[in-house]
Amino acid sequence: MKALNQLKTFQRILAEFPADVQLSKFLPGFFRQNKQMGSTDRRVASRLVYNYFRLGGALPNAPAEDRLMVAEFLCNAQTNSFLQHFKPEWAACVGFNVDDKLEMVKSTYPDFELTDVYPQHAQLSGSINKQEFLKSFFIQPDLFIRVRKGFEQQVKTVLSQADVSFKDEGANCLSLPNGTKLETLFANQHWFEVQDYSSQQTAQYFRPQKWENWWDACAASGGKSLLLHEQEPNLKLVVSDIRENILANLDERFRQVGLLKYQKKILDLTQNPDFIMHDYAFDGIILDAPCTGSGTWGRTPELISQFNGHRIEFFQRLQQSIIRNVVKYLKPGKPLIYITCSAFKAENEDNVNFMVTELGLQLEEMQVLKGYERKADTMFVARLSANPPAPTGVLLPE
Numbered sequence: 001m002k003a004l005n006q007l008k009t010f011q012r013i014l015a016e017f018p019a020d021v022q023l024s025k026f027l028p029g030f031f032r033q034n035k036q037m038g039s040t041d042r043r044v045a046s047r048l049v050y051n052y053f054r055l056g057g058a059l060p061n062a063p064a065e066d067r068l069m070v071a072e073f074l075c076n077a078q079t080n081s082f083l084q085h086f087k088p089e090w091a092a093c094v095g096f097n098v099d100d101k102l103e104m105v106k107s108t109y110p111d112f113e114l115t116d117v118y119p120q121h122a123q124l125s126g127s128i129n130k131q132e133f134l135k136s137f138f139i140q141p142d143l144f145i146r147v148r149k150g151f152e153q154q155v156k157t158v159l160s161q162a163d164v165s166f167k168d169e170g171a172n173c174l175s176l177p178n179g180t181k182l183e184t185l186f187a188n189q190h191w192f193e194v195q196d197y198s199s200q201q202t203a204q205y206f207r208p209q210k211w212e213n214w215w216d217a218c219a220a221s222g223g224k225s226l227l228l229h230e231q232e233p234n235l236k237l238v239v240s241d242i243r244e245n246i247l248a249n250l251d252e253r254f255r256q257v258g259l260l261k262y263q264k265k266i267l268d269l270t271q272n273p274d275f276i277m278h279d280y281a282f283d284g285i286i287l288d289a290p291c292t293g294s295g296t297w298g299r300t301p302e303l304i305s306q307f308n309g310h311r312i313e314f315f316q317r318l319q320q321s322i323i324r325n326v327v328k329y330l331k332p333g334k335p336l337i338y339i340t341c342s343a344f345k346a347e348n349e350d351n352v353n354f355m356v357t358e359l360g361l362q363l364e365e366m367q368v369l370k371g372y373e374r375k376a377d378t379m380f381v382a383r384l385s386a387n388p389p390a391p392t393g394v395l396l397p398e
Contacts, residue, residue, distance in 0.1 A: 003085035056117035136372035197376035198369040212283035222250035295378035
């Protein structure tokens with residue numbers, strides 16, 4: 001009876017869920033309207049619906065209930081009463097590795113194709129292992145935090161005392177089970193920042209020098225600026241974003257870590273910002289560009305189904321317009337750090353090619369940060385530099 005009720009709740013959620021809303025915004029409202037659901041009921045309902053969307057575009061013609069059973073089988077490593085009730089033969093094999101489970105699904109549903117999970121798989125950056133990337137959608141990503149220097153032992157002690165498992169990923173990065181309620185564990189939230197592993201790795205490309213002028217051009221709530229500040233606190237920093245409300249979040253995060261000296265600007269960088277930025281020249285620019293977010297859909301799997309492939313071209317045009325309006329404030333020989341949380345070539349390598357061929361930047365290094373290999377987001381980062389001015393003199397042979 002319990003499994004049948006869980007299935008009915010799943011069906012209600014699916015029927016009421018709007019096609020253009022994120023699950024994380026919809027589910028709390030659904031649960032508020034259904035206060036009879038206990039914490040276990042809410043947890044199971046969330047798991048079922050998230051796992052369902054992890055199947056992406058696979059088995060598009062199968063009934064939703066069939067797709068849910070496939071998703072529950074592929075996304076769980078431990079048996080549960082729901083799967084035992086509806087698919088006991090699969091429940092007995094739930095601990096198998098994903099390749100074996102995929103073969104079992106294929107034998108039951110010959111139309112199942114792994115590539116259907118992610119309909120835009122042909123658009124992926126070339127260095128991404130497509131099979132491993134697609135299979136990663138059946139695994140919930142971890143929660144990652146970046147511990148501020150000097151607070152490592154305090155954070156680990158709190159986690160250990162609360163019996164929360166964690167893994168030290170190095171460089172002050174800890175991975176935790178997704179869903180860990182950090183706000184209930186820590187009175188001192190300033191001990192750490194919640195930030196994905198791959199996002200933390202982008203800092204390796206910054207390499208600022210003391211007293212330099214840096215611009216975080218699409219700063220959002222300031223995560224990359226905080227990485228920059230931790231590498232070199234003695235910088236002149238400008239942050240900008242088009243969204244005033246998110247810059248208010250940035251102010252609060254900066255205040256908590258003692259980053260008090262910076263300039264803040266509200267800018268639409270698809271438009272020429274010369275009327276505000278004409279006097280500025282920077283020793284480094286971080287451009288964490290607005291993008292499809294396709295490297296983060298393991299956290300928001302409903303977006304796999306909601307996404308229209310034509311949006312890739314839209315975002316590429318958006319990114320290129322922003323790039324044009326940003327690079328002119330870069331001093332010769334100084335770096336532009338281009339970052340996306342996209343897995344698509346058009347937003348990554350193709351835009352690097354645009355910067356090199358159309359804007360004359362020099363590529364120093366670039367990398368797809370393969371978060372799918374470690375239960376993290378997949379991102380892209382490139383370090384390019386403005387060409388130094390040509391020498392004016394002629395060197396004579398000795």
